[in-house]
Amino acid sequence: MSLIELNNVSKFYGRDESRTVALESIQMKVEVGDFISIMGPSGSGKSTLLNILGCMDVPSVGEYLLKGRSLKGVDHKELSHIRNKVISFVFQHFALLKNYSVYENVELPLLNRKLSTKEKREKIFTQLEKLGINKLYKKHPTQLSGGQQQRVAIARALVSDAEIILADEPTGALDQKTGRELLELLSSINENERKTIIVVTHDDKVAQYTRRIISINDGRIAADVANTENPQDVFKNTSNL
Numbered sequence: 460m461s462l463i464e465l466n467n468v469s470k471f472y473g474r475d476e477s478r479t480v481a482l483e484s485i486q487m488k489v490e491v492g493d494f495i496s497i498m499g500p501s502g503s504g505k506s507t508l509l510n511i512l513g514c515m516d517v518p519s520v521g522e523y524l525l526k527g528r529s530l531k532g533v534d535h536k537e538l539s540h541i542r543n544k545v546i547s548f549v550f551q552h553f554a555l556l557k558n559y560s561v562y563e564n565v566e567l568p569l570l571n572r573k574l575s576t577k578e579k580r581e582k583i584f585t586q587l588e589k590l591g592i593n594k595l596y597k598k599h600p601t602q603l604s605g606g607q608q609q610r611v612a613i614a615r616a617l618v619s620d621a622e623i624i625l626a627d628e629p630t631g632a633l634d635q636k637t638g639r640e641l642l643e644l645l646s647s648i649n650e651n652e653r654k655t656i657i658v659v660t661h662d663d664k665v666a667q668y669t670r671r672i673i674s675i676n677d678g679r680i681a682a683d684v685a686n687t688e689n690p691q692d693v694f695k696n697t698s699n700l
């Protein structure tokens with residue numbers, strides 16, 4: 460059984476003459492531990508696909524199966540409950556709350572959990588230490604570099620123990636070196652913690668860090684290939700990310 464399965468999924472926006480076909484007949488399986496990039500030109504449907512994979516949006520046609528369970532007909536409230544339990548998001552512009560400290564930002568996914576303050580604190584510091592930002596716990600996002608902010612966003616994604624991390628252009632707002640460090644971090648989280656990671660990117664070099672590359676064009680899957688390149692080789696002779 461696959462972690463996620465999309466069966467013949469299409470997504471339309473608008474009606475009649477203004478109708479846009481954002482995705483058409485997508486057939487796709489995501490397995491536990493996959494590290495996938497979704498690539499394609501602007502407007503090809505990458506964000507729409509990520510939103511559907513992340514249960515932020517529902518298909519117009521077709522079926523979404525999560526661990527074998529069809530989410531057809533599941534209401535908004537339950538969908539958001541499932542999403543909060545299983546899926547975490549990392550965004551290009553970090554999406555941190557700027558009036559909250561680093562600690563409070565990472566705490567957000569735990570607010571509805573029945574955990575003691577001590578248990579929460581342990582969970583939060585475990586992630587902050589793993590990402591090398593524990594000393595920054597009192598700071599606010601505006602006091603941090605882009606790379607540090609993205610690490611906070613990753614700590615927040617990991618603290619909930621969600622199995623799937625979806626990242627939309629996670630290195631888009633970072634300089635090359637910081638972007639590479641972040642991708643190495645995601646690779647190690649994928650390998651060491653068996654988190655399933657799906658990254659949307661328009662950047663070939665970002666995709667080279669992942670182990671499976673799905674290309675979409677005009678809302679259709681144009682290619683779905685295993686990536687056998689070793690990122691270390693890809694980057695040996697280039698500083699371009």
Ligand SMILES: Nc1ncnc2c1ncn2[C@@H]1O[C@H](COP(=O)(O)OP(=O)(O)OP(=O)(O)O)[C@@H](O)[C@H]1O
Binds near residue numbers: 481502505
């Ligand atoms: N809310 C919406 N209403 C109407 N059309 C939409 C909406 N969202 C996306 N679209 C259209 O659906 C198609 C796919 O858009 P999508 O944002 O998924 O592409 P993308 O590959 O993520 O693009 P980009 O790389 O520019 O972010 C585009 O033609 C877009 O104009």
